[in-house]
Amino acid sequence: MTINELKELLDNFLDRWTIENVQNLTLQEYVGLGNKDTFCQWVETKTRMLGSIKGMTSIKFGIYERKDPTKRPKNYKNDNQYSWLQGYGDNRKIAFENTKRDIIKIIQLSEVGKFPEIDNILLPDLFKWKVAFLYSNERLIPIYKRDVLFKIANHFGLKTNRHTTISEIQNVMMLNKPAHLNVYAFMRQLYDQFGDNEGKNEIVGSTTRKRQRRTTRRAANGRNTTTQTRTVTRSYVAEQKHNKIQEALLKLLSGKYGNENVVLEENYVDIKLIQPNYISFYEVKSSSYASECIKEALGQILLYSLNDTDKRPKKHIVVGQYPTTDNDKKYIDFLKQNLKLEFDYLNVEIE
DNA sequence: CGACTCACGTCCGACAGAAG
DNA sequence: CTTCTGTCGGACGTGAGTCG
Numbered sequence: 516m517t518i519n520e521l522k523e524l525l526d527n528f529l530d531r532w533t534i535e536n537v538q539n540l541t542l543q544e545y546v547g548l549g550n551k552d553t554f555c556q557w558v559e560t561k562t563r564m565l566g567s568i569k570g571m572t573s574i575k576f577g578i579y580e581r582k583d584p585t586k587r588p589k590n591y592k593n594d595n596q597y598s599w600l601q602g603y604g605d606n607r608k609i610a611f612e613n614t615k616r617d618i619i620k621i622i623q624l625s626e627v628g629k630f631p632e633i634d635n636i637l638l639p640d641l642f643k644w645k646v647a648f649l650y651s652n653e654r655l656i657p658i659y660k661r662d663v664l665f666k667i668a669n670h671f672g673l674k675t676n677r678h679t680t681i682s683e684i685q686n687v688m689m690l691n692k693p694a695h696l697n698v699y700a701f702m703r704q705l706y707d708q709f710g711d712n713e714g715k716n717e718i719v720g721s722t723t724r725k726r727q728r729r730t731t732r733r734a735a736n737g738r739n740t741t742t743q744t745r746t747v748t749r750s751y752v753a754e755q756k757h758n759k760i761q762e763a764l765l766k767l768l769s770g771k772y773g774n775e776n777v778v779l780e781e782n783y784v785d786i787k788l789i790q791p792n793y794i795s796f797y798e799v800k801s802s803s804y805a806s807e808c809i810k811e812a813l814g815q816i817l818l819y820s821l822n823d824t825d826k827r828p829k830k831h832i833v834v835g836q837y838p839t840t841d842n843d844k845k846y847i848d849f850l851k852q853n854l855k856l857e858f859d860y861l862n863v864e865i866e
Numbered sequence: 867c868g869a870c871t872c873a874c875g876t877c878c879g880a881c882a883g884a885a886g
Numbered sequence: 887c888t889t890c891t892g893t894c895g896g897a898c899g900t901g902a903g904t905c906g
Contacts, residue, residue: 571899572875581875588874590902598874601902639900661899 566657577614654803694806808835
């Protein structure tokens, strides 16, 4: 699957499950036997290429419809059709409302990057972090398998014990993501190194005949020569994020320099700050890594610089949601050394 | 609070039989 | 003969309970 196909899949998911749609979820739309269009089906199966959470029992969804209505799993609470985590309450209706409340909480926390608070939510890790990833704007790394995560944590020098949380490990991974890899490529690299697929590559039949290997997961880096052009229009989610960051920045600058000196959306410049002895151009980007924001913004910045006739010195500032990592800083330093253009990166928190 | 055990549903390989 | 389809059962991973 190409990167564009992965992004398209994520777009499709976010399009189908906007926060509004999640807020209006019914139990039947959340999880159900035989229904391929439920929220849980989307998270587990349709978006499998964005990191698999197959396996484990359906209790990972918090509440699920049993295949065998006569069974009553002792570990969970049950009625004649559904089973759910004991912590979610005494009947089906309450249990589902609590599950939904937690899903919404995960979405909201993930969108603003408050990942440590997700650890405290009752839902099982596998499902919880897949949901978090889907709404993180490609900030989290899509790896969910526990022992793989712990191996990776140790590799990056994080001392782990059984109290180590997933958000701590995610944080280490995010800080170590190379600037030239997107989260999927980074996931692939980590999985190749720390995944547990070794030894399964060669299955030889009992006779002289070689039996064809059954592939459970198609390689993400498979050659694909079809020419595809992704539509350049920004997705709804990216648009929303862009607006939130822009608003936060506007507030920040107006507070600091006064409304009269801050110009919004003039000549396609997101925000312009006018000062007696210089002008700053702010270019807002919705990507979740500073280096990605800068990469996207540089071309535009060069054009502003070319077209602007004001004689005052000009500063260019790329604005994104998250602070720079060490890898981002390396990239920025490299650019600064090689470009005759003053620019900087600024991160702005959103709510 | 930690170590251990139990229960459970899903995945996946093995296998059998049907179809080609 | 090969290939396809369906079923079975063990392995697995994890929430919850128990014991000290």
